[in-house]
Amino acid sequence: MDDSKIIELFFERQEQAIIELSNKYGSVCSKVAFNILNNKQDTEECVSDAYLGAWNTIPPQNPNPLLSYVCRIVRNLAIKKYHANTAAKRNSIYDVALDELENCFPSSVSVEDDFNVIETARIIDEFLATLNQKNRIMFVRRYWHSDSIDDLAKLFQTSNHNISVRLSRTREKLKKYLIKEGVSL
Amino acid sequence: MKKKKISETINNINFNYIDEATQYKGAIKNHFPKIWYKWAAVAACIALVLAIGFPFAKDLFISSDYKDIADTVMLIEYDNAYLEIIEEPKNNEKFGVKNEITEAVIGKHLVYLQKEFPEAERSNYIVANKETNIELLEYAPAPYKAVQIFRDGDKYYYAWFCNYLIKTNESLPIQKAFEVYGIDDASDIVSITPTKNDNTWITNDKAITDSAIISEFYNEIFVLTAFSFDDYHDFMFADELKELEQIGNNIDSEAYTRVADDRKDIIIETTDGLRFMMHYYPSYSWINVTTTMSYYQMSPEITKWFKNNIK
Numbered sequence: 001m002d003d004s005k006i007i008e009l010f011f012e013r014q015e016q017a018i019i020e021l022s023n024k025y026g027s028v029c030s031k032v033a034f035n036i037l038n039n040k041q042d043t044e045e046c047v048s049d050a051y052l053g054a055w056n057t058i059p060p061q062n063p064n065p066l067l068s069y070v071c072r073i074v075r076n077l078a079i080k081k082y083h084a085n086t087a088a089k090r091n092s093i094y095d096v097a098l099d100e101l102e103n104c105f106p107s108s109v110s111v112e113d114d115f116n117v118i119e120t121a122r123i124i125d126e127f128l129a130t131l132n133q134k135n136r137i138m139f140v141r142r143y144w145h146s147d148s149i150d151d152l153a154k155l156f157q158t159s160n161h162n163i164s165v166r167l168s169r170t171r172e173k174l175k176k177y178l179i180k181e182g183v184s185l
Numbered sequence: 186m187k188k189k190k191i192s193e194t195i196n197n198i199n200f201n202y203i204d205e206a207t208q209y210k211g212a213i214k215n216h217f218p219k220i221w222y223k224w225a226a227v228a229a230c231i232a233l234v235l236a237i238g239f240p241f242a243k244d245l246f247i248s249s250d251y252k253d254i255a256d257t258v259m260l261i262e263y264d265n266a267y268l269e270i271i272e273e274p275k276n277n278e279k280f281g282v283k284n285e286i287t288e289a290v291i292g293k294h295l296v297y298l299q300k301e302f303p304e305a306e307r308s309n310y311i312v313a314n315k316e317t318n319i320e321l322l323e324y325a326p327a328p329y330k331a332v333q334i335f336r337d338g339d340k341y342y343y344a345w346f347c348n349y350l351i352k353t354n355e356s357l358p359i360q361k362a363f364e365v366y367g368i369d370d371a372s373d374i375v376s377i378t379p380t381k382n383d384n385t386w387i388t389n390d391k392a393i394t395d396s397a398i399i400s401e402f403y404n405e406i407f408v409l410t411a412f413s414f415d416d417y418h419d420f421m422f423a424d425e426l427k428e429l430e431q432i433g434n435n436i437d438s439e440a441y442t443r444v445a446d447d448r449k450d451i452i453i454e455t456t457d458g459l460r461f462m463m464h465y466y467p468s469y470s471w472i473n474v475t476t477t478m479s480y481y482q483m484s485p486e487i488t489k490w491f492k493n494n495i496k
Contacts, residue, residue: 065207067207068208075196076196079192079196083189101191101195105191118197124198125202137205137206137209140205144195157211
């Protein structure tokens with residue numbers, strides 16, 4: 001079913017909207033959540049909550065594209081759940097991806113409070129604009145979607161090694177960019 | 186604390202970038218048929234960045250884990266070639282055909298088809314030995330191999346020529362590629378346009394439309410010797426890969442990336458409005474045409490042509 005039809009169902013407050021949303025994007029949503037949570041039960045709960053989130057926000061929202069919108073809800077909920085349960089040993093792809101990214105941010109304990117999430121996100125936006133499309137997508141899929149290296153290798157039809165090397169080069173560039181812009185954490 | 190802030194930061198990156206990545210349907214549809222599958226590991230890098238245009242292994246084809254986020258393509262195996270069924274209408278214009286399939290463009294019946302794996306929701310199609318409700322028809326405005334019409338019941342799609350099915354130690358002359366698009370001589374080409382090398386088909390320089398320049402291109406490219414993938418690969422990489430292997434480096438690393446970064450693309454448009462892409466590697470003097478799955482070593486004349494006419 002077309003996204004526009006699914007949104008129409010949401011606007012008409014028909015519960016079929018959730019079924020169609022689940023049929024069409026359920027597996028993608030589950031993947032995003034599972035990459036972060038590494039736990040099937042948590043993933044299911046998170047995706048169900050995300051559907052509810054979509055139900056509560058459409059209308060008034062009329063998201064286009066629908067998939068990115070729902071993925072964003074899923075990711076937000078999954079991260080919330082992840083932080084709520086830090087005692088659990090996760091070992092999720094999200095953990096690994098965050099570990100990778102941590103080294104890009106120059107450390108400066110004294111200025112931690114000065115770290116501005118929104119401003120830094122804007123600087124990362126600028127950095128992403130300097131990348132070619134392939135490297136940019138690879139970066140976002142790794143660090144926003146928390147895709148595994150295996151998944152990325154399949155998606156880009158290349159080897160795991162190639163993905164790792166490309167990501168590593170991009171992180172190195174990001175680190176330099178952040179230093180140049182005076183970002184520290 | 187640091188990780189949490191990084192996570193929050195990433196969460197706040199521009200929605201357009203998230204959207205771009207979420208909608209991404211995978212690298213260009215490079216599909217490795219079984220006969221080339223042994224090469225997949227070695228050539229994976231090339232397949233990605235050189236965008237050679239090999240067809241997927243059929244086995245991978247129906248069992249993708251990416252169904253929702255990137256539906257796998259459906260291919261038709263017909264007349265010793267692969268055709269790709271174009272389900273995304275916006276791709277049609279890229280190839281030079283109108284989005285809508287009307288009676289006016291539906292040509293004569295070519296062959297009946299059937300699913301290769303009838304139980305699969307998405308499967309390749311092969312020639313059926315009896316009448317079925319699935320068929321391949323000619324594209325009436327330009328009845329060449331380049332584009333045909335695929336009918337499944339009452340649904341019609343364009344089917345675009347991917348490549349001939351040849352082995353990696355075989356090659357085809359460049360004329361075979363031109364034939365596919367109905368090019369018999371230089372006058373059948375209306376333009377040659379440089380494009381970005383990211384498979385977006387976005388032009389990055391003005392189109393060459395001067396008939397004398399096009400004629401020179403055609404005459405020079407027409408006489409180039411064809412090389413198989415195996416020969417090309419040995420020629421380009423064998424020594425270097427051997428060295429890398431000896432010093433313990435992963436063989437799929439630098440050599441492929443270096444060549445891939447050199448790639449430049451041109452789009453050739455025919456008088457019928459059909460378009461196809463050709464890759465060339467100016468620093469290494471090779472041309473690759475996905476239609477024929479073959480490589481052509483550039484002569485001094487064609488090298489000069491590219492130098493003079495494309496920035």
